[in-house]
Amino acid sequence: MKTRERILHCALELFNEQGEPTVTTLDMANELDISPGNLYYHFKGKEPIIAELLEHFMATTRGLLLPEEEPDTQEPEDYWLFLHLLFEAIIQYRFLFRDLSSLMGRYDAVEQGMQLWLLALRRRFDQQLVALESDGHLLTDSASRQRLLDSQCQTLVYWLDYCRLGGNSSDAEEEPSQGVIQVLGLILPWLDEPTRDWLQALIERYEQA
Template identity: 30%
Template structure:
């Protein structure tokens, strides 16, 4: 990708995060960059194409996180915690996507399809992780598989939509938001952890 296209995406990400997708046009992005409207449209004809490119960038960075993590995530809760923390930081960096996800999905159905396909792919990865944690005595072994599957869905709901809840309730920003919603995430795990798991969780926080 050219340096100009990278700069367009960087500028658009900043503006979308600050003002939302409805307040920002191609002209706003061009003006912020100090280039002509026509020059920007040579690379991206409209904001939908920019949003798609930013979503693709987000998806690629999530894939990088997960590719780097498997060996660590199968170890102990501390490694898992670091992976979750990195994921939440990434979500916050691309927060406009999550705050406007329903509208974006209606405008760009390919994004909705990718998200659904991604959930299907991630589910067995989490099931494998929880199985390893059960074998290590971190997760309880008496949890029915159906309950674990529902828990995974709960994890995705909280992780992908905590920004929307924050927007209409606490309105925290930056580190305060990340710290608070990471705490909410980990509190979901308490009923599923053994005494060993609870100790590891407490030690990692």
Template identity: 30%
Template sequence: MKTRDRIIEAAIALFNDKGTAAVSTNHIAAAVGISPGNLYYHFRNKEDILGAIYDQMDAVGFGDYQAIIAESPAGSLEAMERTFLMIQRFNWRYRFFKRELTALILQHPQLRERHIRTHRALLKLVRHSIDSSIDLGLIRPMDETERQLFTDEIWLLALFWLNYLEVGGEEVTDETLRRGNEVVRQTVRCRLTDRALHLLATMEGTS
């Protein structure tokens, strides 16, 4: 692994463990086993490292989603299930960012602008998934207002389920992440067509 990538990985681990405020570039350099000067050859400061982590987050998140819809059509029940679980594992890998989201984007204006762009792009993906589900006959038809509200509802669940577990004192495990999928199922279930309900029952092993 290249030194630059090692710096990024060490920063993610330290930020997840201690939070961004408690970690300096010296801490990161020590974790990598390099001098501060060597670190500054790759990054000017901690904000640059945060920007590089965000680059990685974008690449990983969008790449993982593309891999899912390459195997399961966007809007299908399988894609919904796999996408939500992927998001929760993604959130756990970059949990410091989810924990400190508001503070980080307030403290770093450039990061805030980037995050807003990514947030809006992801909302469009969720909306596209919902529209695709309706076109596939899996979700009942909705008007524009209902579709947008449903988009917000699903994205809120996906974005903050991990936070919900942690603030409630629950351990983040595969089991509690899967429970998040069940919450999404419950939210989506009342909007499914009869055909989709049959497919879901088959997936759940109840028919």
């Protein structure tokens, strides 16, 4: 692994474990056993490191939020898999979602990048809800669907922060199932009976795993 890649890997681990505000470039250099000058050669401070990690996160989720082809139909299984993969990516880059407002206020790249990401997330959720509705699985009107859309986005973005405030962050950061269940639970009351029964059974299996 090249030094630049090692720095990014180390920074991600330290940010995730300790929180971004407490980690300095000197901490990274000490962890990697390289000189601060060597680290500075690759990154002129912490901000470009964060910006590049953000780019990696957005690249990781791009295929989920901006698929090259839209499927002809949207099945509940597809929706579940989408959520699972998305929460896996959020857990992998969870430092971005710890006190997100503060991070956006201190780093322009994070503010601009996460606003674009949230826009893409919202658009993708809406596409999926409309598709489920078109296929007869989702029973909502336009206003209810918009409220459901807002609730889904809020839960996904702030789930890890909520768990941290409740003292359950370690479990949520190790396994995406808790977050997936929360988002699935939001859509559950709006589904047709066969789909609701199927999804309820899936949630119960998730909870027992």
